[in-house]
Amino acid sequence: MITLILAESSLELVPPDLARHPSITSHAQKLGRDASEILLDNSWHFAAMKGLRNEIKRGRPDLVHHSVLEAVSTPLYRRDGLNLFVHTIHDKVIRLGLQVRVPRSYHRFAGLVEKLYREGRVSAGDVLLEISDMTLSGILDEISPSAVIGLSSRGTPSSYAKVAADLPDGACIIVGGFQKGGFSEKTSGLLDSAYSVEDMPLEGHVVISRMLYEYEKTIFM
Amino acid sequence: MITLILAESSLELVPPDLARHPSITSHAQKLGRDASEILLDNSWHFAAMKGLRNEIKRGRPDLVHHSVLEAVSTPLYRRDGLNLFVHTIHDKVIRLGLQVRVPRSYHRFAGLVEKLYREGRVSAGDVLLEISDMTLSGILDEISPSAVIGLSSRGTPSSYAKVAADLPDGACIIVGGFQKGGFSEKTSGLLDSAYSVEDMPLEGHVVISRMLYEYEKTIFM
Numbered sequence: 001m002i003t004l005i006l007a008e009s010s011l012e013l014v015p016p017d018l019a020r021h022p023s024i025t026s027h028a029q030k031l032g033r034d035a036s037e038i039l040l041d042n043s044w045h046f047a048a049m050k051g052l053r054n055e056i057k058r059g060r061p062d063l064v065h066h067s068v069l070e071a072v073s074t075p076l077y078r079r080d081g082l083n084l085f086v087h088t089i090h091d092k093v094i095r096l097g098l099q100v101r102v103p104r105s106y107h108r109f110a111g112l113v114e115k116l117y118r119e120g121r122v123s124a125g126d127v128l129l130e131i132s133d134m135t136l137s138g139i140l141d142e143i144s145p146s147a148v149i150g151l152s153s154r155g156t157p158s159s160y161a162k163v164a165a166d167l168p169d170g171a172c173i174i175v176g177g178f179q180k181g182g183f184s185e186k187t188s189g190l191l192d193s194a195y196s197v198e199d200m201p202l203e204g205h206v207v208i209s210r211m212l213y214e215y216e217k218t219i220f221m
Numbered sequence: 222m223i224t225l226i227l228a229e230s231s232l233e234l235v236p237p238d239l240a241r242h243p244s245i246t247s248h249a250q251k252l253g254r255d256a257s258e259i260l261l262d263n264s265w266h267f268a269a270m271k272g273l274r275n276e277i278k279r280g281r282p283d284l285v286h287h288s289v290l291e292a293v294s295t296p297l298y299r300r301d302g303l304n305l306f307v308h309t310i311h312d313k314v315i316r317l318g319l320q321v322r323v324p325r326s327y328h329r330f331a332g333l334v335e336k337l338y339r340e341g342r343v344s345a346g347d348v349l350l351e352i353s354d355m356t357l358s359g360i361l362d363e364i365s366p367s368a369v370i371g372l373s374s375r376g377t378p379s380s381y382a383k384v385a386a387d388l389p390d391g392a393c394i395i396v397g398g399f400q401k402g403g404f405s406e407k408t409s410g411l412l413d414s415a416y417s418v419e420d421m422p423l424e425g426h427v428v429i430s431r432m433l434y435e436y437e438k439t440i441f442m
Contacts, residue, residue: 030251043326062326066290073427075419105264105283106327198296206294209430 002171002215003083003143004208006067007136007187009177010060011088013117014040021048037118039110057089057178064177065109066205072102074212081219082212085139086177093134101125136174137190145172148192151211153201154182155194163195164214173211175204223392223436224304224364225429227288228357228408230398231281232309234338235261242269258339260331278310278399285398286330287426293323295433302440303433306360307398314355322346357395358411366393369413372432374422375403376415384416385435394432396425 014024019035027044028035042049042059049059064086076082077098084096094116096102101124103109112129115122121130140148146168167173174191176183188194197207235245240256248265249256263270263280270280285307297303298319305317315337317323322345324330333350336343342351361369367389388394395412397404409415418428 041326043324043329060325066287066325069287070426070430073424075421075423078421103264104281104287105262108264200296200299202296203294205291206430209291209427210434213431213434 001081001083001169002167002173003085003145004071004212005085005087005136005139005172005174006064006177006204007087007174008057008184009064009067009086009088010058010179011064011086011113011177012040012058012090012092013114014038014045018045018048018052021045023047033114037114039114041110054089056180060179061110061113062106063179063204065106066203067175067177067208068096068102068109069104070205070208071212072096072100074209074216075220076212076216081216083143087134087136087139089178091133091135092131093139094129094131096129097127099125100127100129136187140172140190143172146170148172148174148190150174150183150188150191150194151197151207152176152182152194153196153198155196158195158197160197160210160214161217163197163211164218167215167218175208175211177204222302222304222390223388223394224306224366225292225433226306226308226357226360226393226395227285227398227425228308228395229278229405230285230288230307230309231279231400232285232307232334232398233261233279233311233313234335235259235266239266239269239273242266244268254335258335260335262331275310277401281400282331282334283327284400284425286327287424288396288398288429289317289323289330290325291426291429292433293317293321295430295437296441297433297437302437304364308355308357308360310399312354312356313352314360315350315352317350318348320346321348321350357408361393361411364393367391369393369395369411371395371404371409371412371415372418372428373397373403373415374417374419376417379416379418381418381431381435382438384418384432385439388436388439396428396432398425 024035024045039061040059080098086094116131235256244266245256260282261280301319307315337352
């Protein structure tokens with residue numbers, strides 16, 4: 001079994017100091033919800049997010065959804081060969097252990113994550129999802145992987161197949177859960193190695209799909 | 222260059238005879254739209270869709286979104302090596318030629334497709350998208366591919382790498398744009414060959430991602 005961590009993911013509730021911005025209050029009203037209970041989402045809250053600290057790594061719950069779906073749709077996950085975590089930009093961690101049924105519809109995914117933020121735990125199918133305050137270093141301490149491999153356009157040039165062939169059982173792969181920009185120094189400092197597996201920057205979900213596929217080949221074939 | 226067609230896709234506007242169902246009128250009201258102008262969506266309209274003819278192939282615009290995103294996020298598409306079409310269950314065809322910027326947020330994707338149904342053409346980035354009344358056979362006549370290959374769990378067992386290695390330039394790959402059930406007889410009759418590339422049924426976006434990745438290897442490496 002290996003672990004995949006989506007790191008520094010652009011997933012968070014609307015921060016208190018933005019909750020009164022018109023682009024956010026009108027969206028919350030449309031949803032019939034309190035602004036402080038909805039996910040920060042650049043596609044709705046663009047005007048409110050202008051100039052926000054670390055803006056390029058925030059408010060893209062859609063990308064987190066695509067990456068999570070990519071991982072849980074693989075035979076590797078469905079055969080219990082993959083342990084999955086979402087680590088957020090503000091050091092929360094969502095554990096998507098095994099056999100979680102992640103909603104395919106975005107609005108259901110958002111509803112699930114919002115409930116998770118509100119209640120701390122929520123059931124998805126037969127499984128209980130949990131969110132906790134935890135750093136990336138904290139999760140790594142807990143799972144103590146045999147190797148921590150980051151995939152990043154700033155890493156050493158390699159290929160999915162090469163990274164997969166060298167991946168020991170118990171390894172942890174780290175992919176960014178954000179749109180742009182590389183890993184923070186704090187994240188980079190936790191990696192045993194970082195590899196660049198494409199010659200153009202690609203979305204996280206593409207990298208996840210290809211990496212898990214090549215890894216499957218080394219164990220299922 | 223190759224072509225990918227998402228066939229019999231579960232994408233359509235709310236049909237007239239469902240437009241007065243409470244689950245649909247309340248959703249349309251929430252969106253501030255006319256029921257006849259919104260996409261049929263099983264995650265909102267489940268109650269209205271019960272017993273609908275060919276129900277398992279309808280009302281999953283979320284799956285179509287994932288599959289389209291998967292295709293347009295690949296280096297193959299971004300390097301103009303892939304021509305992409307969405308063929309729907311009711312014989313409409315959306316041409317996603319080259320360099321189309323497909324919205325990552327589902328609500329923006331839905332808005333784009335709804336506008337396309339309403340107006341027939343719509344700009345996405347610098348590109349004009351078009352929808353027309355056309356059968357799968359009609360598109361194939363137009364592009365006259367060198368081979369028409371279907372990927373289906375009912376096909377001859379093979380692998381992505383084998384299918385990719387044998388794919389001639391100008392070939393067309395057909396993947397189902399629906400959740401469950403195989404290709405219709407009409408679609409099956411248009412295939413030169415059908416291959417099963419996984420030993421468990423997988424979502425279309427996973428199959429698309431893996432197939433295009435293996436094809437890229439044969440041309441970029």
